[in-house]
Amino acid sequence: MTTWTTVLLACAAAYALKLAGYLVPATWVEGERRSRVIALLPVALLSALVAVQTVVGDGGALVLDARAAALVVAVGLLLLRANFLVVVAGAALTAGVLRAVGWG
Numbered sequence: 001m002t003t004w005t006t007v008l009l010a011c012a013a014a015y016a017l018k019l020a021g022y023l024v025p026a027t028w029v030e031g032e033r034r035s036r037v038i039a040l041l042p043v044a045l046l047s048a049l050v051a052v053q054t055v056v057g058d059g060g061a062l063v064l065d066a067r068a069a070a071l072v073v074a075v076g077l078l079l080l081r082a083n084f085l086v087v088v089a090g091a092a093l094t095a096g097v098l099r100a101v102g103w104g
Helices: 003-023 032-055 066-079 084-100
Strands: none
Touching (some): 066 084
């Protein structure tokens, strides 16, 4: 399978998934409990993605490097209610400096 075939199949799958979202009956997503779960689902998925990308290295090994330190800085800046761009820049700067000095 060529790269273009893979890209086109991924595009078709993404489009089909979006279309399926419009075709779901409204009764499936109504209700207080379902609404809360549906609203929090993207947050949970993003949190899991951040956790995996931060501490999992090659072969699935646990790795604590500059990424973990950058995440700690980002959380600290978020707790201080910093602007999103400041959070991203602070985390990137932290990871960059730590990698420049040889850690991670």
